[in-house]
Amino acid sequence: MHANLETGDEDALKTLIKVLHLMAVIVLGNSLLLAADRGTLVREAVIYLSPDTSSNKLAEVERGRELILLERSPKWLHVEALLGSKNALDPAFVLEDEDEGKTVSGWVLDVGVVWASTPNGDRILFGAAVDSEDEAGKRHGRRGAAQDASRLYRRAYDIFPTAPIAAEALYRNADIRWQIDKSDMMSRPSAREKESYLREGINEDTMKLVMKKFPDSKWAQMAAFHLIDNKLCGDWQGSSKCPEKEADIYEKYVKEHPESPSAPEALYDAASRRAALIEIYKTEDQSKKSEQSKDAAVALAQRLISQYPQSDWSSRGQTLLFMVQQGVPTYGNAIE
Numbered sequence: 001m002h003a004n005l006e007t008g009d010e011d012a013l014k015t016l017i018k019v020l021h022l023m024a025v026i027v028l029g030n031s032l033l034l035a036a037d038r039g040t041l042v043r044e045a046v047i048y049l050s051p052d053t054s055s056n057k058l059a060e061v062e063r064g065r066e067l068i069l070l071e072r073s074p075k076w077l078h079v080e081a082l083l084g085s086k087n088a089l090d091p092a093f094v095l096e097d098e099d100e101g102k103t104v105s106g107w108v109l110d111v112g113v114v115w116a117s118t119p120n121g122d123r124i125l126f127g128a129a130v131d132s133e134d135e136a137g138k139r140h141g142r143r144g145a146a147q148d149a150s151r152l153y154r155r156a157y158d159i160f161p162t163a164p165i166a167a168e169a170l171y172r173n174a175d176i177r178w179q180i181d182k183s184d185m186m187s188r189p190s191a192r193e194k195e196s197y198l199r200e201g202i203n204e205d206t207m208k209l210v211m212k213k214f215p216d217s218k219w220a221q222m223a224a225f226h227l228i229d230n231k232l233c234g235d236w237q238g239s240s241k242c243p244e245k246e247a248d249i250y251e252k253y254v255k256e257h258p259e260s261p262s263a264p265e266a267l268y269d270a271a272s273r274r275a276a277l278i279e280i281y282k283t284e285d286q287s288k289k290s291e292q293s294k295d296a297a298v299a300l301a302q303r304l305i306s307q308y309p310q311s312d313w314s315s316r317g318q319t320l321l322f323m324v325q326q327g328v329p330t331y332g333n334a335i336e
Contacts, residue, residue, distance in 0.1 A: 037069035039115040040155040042128040047106035051076035058106045059083055062144065063132065064151025066158070067113065070105070077113065080105045114159070122160035126169055129153040133176070150176040167210070171219035174206035178226050201230040221260035225253060228266075238332075240280045240289075247273035251300075264304060264313035271300035271317060275324050276331035297324050 041063055049056040051073055061067075061081050068080040080103050114121045129152035136145035153173035157166045181202045188199070207223040214220050231249055233242035250270035254263050274297035281290035301324065304317035323330055 037115055037117075038159065039067050039069065039113050039118075040064055040125065040152070040159065041067065041108075041112055042114060042124065042152070043112035045108045045112070047079075047081060047104055047108055049106055051078075051107045053109075055107075059104045061108065062151070063128065063148040064155050066155065067108075069115075072110070075110055076107050077110045078105075078107055081108075114155075116159050122156055122163035122165055122169075125152055125156035125159070126165050129156060129169070129172065133172070146176055146180060167214040167217050167219045170206075170213060171210050171223060174210050174223060175226070177206050178202060178229075182229060199234060204230065218259075218261055221257045222262050224257065225260065225262035225266060228253065236276075236280075238280065238283065240277055240284060240286075243273040243276050243280065246270075247277070247296075264308040264311035267300060267304040267308070268313045268317050268320070271297050271304060271320055272330065274300060275320060278324070279329045279331045294324060 041061060044063060045061045047058045047061055049058055059081070061083065065081050065083065067077075070078040070080060072078070082103055114124055118124065129149045132142075132145045132149035132152060135141040136149060142148075150173050153169045153176070156163070156169035157173065160166060163169075185200065185202055204227055207226050210223040211220040228249055232246055236242040247270045250266045250273070253260075253266045254270070257263055257266075260266075274293050277293035278290050278297065281287070281293060298321060301317045301321035304311075305314050305321070308314050320330065
């Protein structure tokens, strides 16, 4: 019986060794993948089945898609590329940590690819992103240019996370995504709902990533300002509840982020809502609150003008101050 136990123990030990060996192979494989050269394209490219332009075309790769280098040959790169999924809400914005895209392996020409070892690679990617963003702003600009810009900004951060432009690149990536998502949200019928919780909000993940990675930067402060969009009412519907709440939110932001590049805009937004409340309270027969709102609007506008004199929002604050002091309604359809 003792011999049988020893035999059983030996078999169990052999099994354990096999399992540990398999685990070691898996871990090593993952480590090699993580250690592989990762880069991205500043041009559109075709992935071929073999290093020959006459071979089958497997896929087209957009600017800013991540490439994982498998091997090199003269003038060619054997790579893996993550492409957007047709089932994704926006295939252009599939990230590498999301299980929404498909990976294609093949060969691309060794032209226009930026790696971590590329001299000035961070500035090259940032410049390519700026070019794409500019193209997106043109009337007949390249289709998908905004998405190209967003991906290129993200790659600039991913590949060069310690570069001087990393924080701005990550913020610009988040900003473009935010603006596109916001435009989509505002096109839906739910955008006109009074309460913010009655509509689908804008995805906050990328903005929160900026705040997490660069917490003490102006980019984090600007990201925090964007998050206010999800707290705003769709339509005030003539009620004082929404502008009251929104004015408080903007004033709180300025208090917490007085040095933010977005502080002047937040201060103007707060002042404009206090100005709107002057007329709204009158319709609710709250004359005292109407006067208090006028005083608050004047104080906020004056603060904007004095505290941020070089901002364009200061000029708008000057206009708002003039209208409030002249008794010109800033909300509703009142005509003298």
